[in-house]
Amino acid sequence: MMTTKMMRGAAEGAGTVLCCHLDPQDRVQAVGGAWDMAARLNGGEGAFAEEVLGRPIWAFVSGDETRSYLNALFFWCRSRGGTFRTRYQYDTAALRRRCVMEISPLRSGLLKVESRLAGVGPPAPRDAPPVAPGGEIRRCSICLRAAAGEAWRPCGHPAPGGPPVRYVVCGACRADAADALREADMRLAVLDAGGGAGGGAGRGDDRRAGGGAGG
Numbered sequence: 001m002m003t004t005k006m007m008r009g010a011a012e013g014a015g016t017v018l019c020c021h022l023d024p025q026d027r028v029q030a031v032g033g034a035w036d037m038a039a040r041l042n043g044g045e046g047a048f049a050e051e052v053l054g055r056p057i058w059a060f061v062s063g064d065e066t067r068s069y070l071n072a073l074f075f076w077c078r079s080r081g082g083t084f085r086t087r088y089q090y091d092t093a094a095l096r097r098r099c100v101m102e103i104s105p106l107r108s109g110l111l112k113v114e115s116r117l118a119g120v121g122p123p124a125p126r127d128a129p130p131v132a133p134g135g136e137i138r139r140c141s142i143c144l145r146a147a148a149g150e151a152w153r154p155c156g157h158p159a160p161g162g163p164p165v166r167y168v169v170c171g172a173c174r175a176d177a178a179d180a181l182r183e184a185d186m187r188l189a190v191l192d193a194g195g196g197a198g199g200g201a202g203r204g205d206d207r208r209a210g211g212g213a214g215g
């Protein structure tokens with residue numbers, strides 16, 4: 001998802017996991033997994049561990065809409081104590097790559113954000129993304145489709161030096177996330193109504209995972 005190069009860099013090898021912890025102010029507190037390897041594969045664009053530590057995650061997310069989308073998910077995870085999981089695309093010219101990002105609360109407002117490659121497929125269509133009337137390309141950070149008007153369609157990567165690209169979140173991906181949050185809320189409500197049997201059923205465990213969204 002995310003146009004964060006950090007998260008996207010996760011996806012070179014099947015099962016690659018990239019992980020970071022965010023402090024309550026959304027600063028990167030720790031990174032783990034194949035972080036540096038991913039950065040290297042990704043051209044190292046500001047994503048090596050030592051370069052991201054202590055910096056706000058928002059410095060690595062492109063587009064106000066995408067930041068707002070993620071911020072809402074972070075807020076939900078912290079306030080509800082639930083885990084949210086979503087799918088997103090991270091394609092290269094050669095492969096379509098489906099990734100999964102999971103956001104889960106830790107103690108004291110900390111969040112864990114993990115990204116892993118879930119599958120690869122044939123290349124994305126090579127059609128140039130449509131240019132919107134304002135002269136920019138609107139591309140969804142989650143599904144990587146682009147739209148000039150209301151119709152979102154799969155497309156190839158925007159050409160370097162071409163029209164500016166604005167990363168947004170399309171209506172379908174927003175709806176998917178909203179549905180997943182609703183489902184997760186219902187599961188949390190059921191668990192809460194269960195009186196916390198066992199006492200130690202910590203918030204953020206797998207039973208509370210939000211459903212997949214995006215696609």
Ligand SMILES: [Zn+2]
Binds near residue numbers: 173
């Ligand atoms: Zn989308």
